[in-house]
Amino acid sequence: MTTGEPGWDPGPDPFPQDDIRRIADFEYLDELKFLRHAKVHVRKTPESLWQLAADFRVAMTVHLKDGGSRRLTIKAPRGLFTDLASVPQALWAFAGPIGRHLEASVVHDYLYMAWTDFRDTGHPSLGRNRHFADAMFLAGMTVSKVAMRCPMYLAVRTVGGFVFRRKPYSLKQRMEDWLPLLDDGHGRSG
Template identity: 40%
Template sequence: MYNKIVVMYREAPTDKSDWWELYEPFEETLSDGSTILIPAGYVTDFASVPMLLWSFFPPIGKYNRAALVHDYLYDLQYRQKELGEKSARKFADDQFLFLANKILPNDNFRHLIMYLAIRIFGLYAWRKSK
């Protein structure tokens, strides 16, 4: 069974996205077997999806775990000193795909589209986290 994500709504400083704050810490195992602990108080918008695509790829829902972990890895720039920017960002993006496949193993095509969007458009968000 999966860890439960306990969040509360938090008003965003702009009208562009909704923010959610972790009410309890959240732990997840990554594809390499390591575990990451996201602390209570961490704020996420889950998936940053343009409103036009929400009916196909909702920003909140089934993939909250994958989006939460991905956001956290981006904010930490997880493993960047060890791997370099390009490889660290790819590792974070790969975790989204890994967790999406773990959540819904039979929806690989949708996951691949989401993953490719993250790979294409994620660089700005990664560099913004610096």
């Protein structure tokens, strides 16, 4: 669903329309490119200095519960702000915001924000979309050989629902706030 209004377009729905059984053949298609803002600090969730400087795509085969499968590509868009991996500082001794899980974390952040552009909070597919986002996170960490992937996956399955359901904004609203920060020199003078 896209609007006819000018501004950022969320593009195609990144979520499978059916229940998934598993994800296979996961691959990263692009290099992850960030800008770290020197003076601009976004005070809206996610509070961050990090912004994607280019689109970041992943591809996978999604095997559906009905027996079918299809190839799916997801694009975290240029301009997206991220807090990298949303790991509380008290746990950084085990897994910090940067590590082998970084790429999967950024796409997971995107999916946790993107569902707001395609679903109402009461939509019956809300749980299915969150399950897919979390399964994609695990598949990405598996490909990246993250040692702590099972505890990290269990953490997002345990507490991620609160974050997933409670966003008072859409990604479209945020991207329209965030893209000008990327395009105006990202807070650097001179």
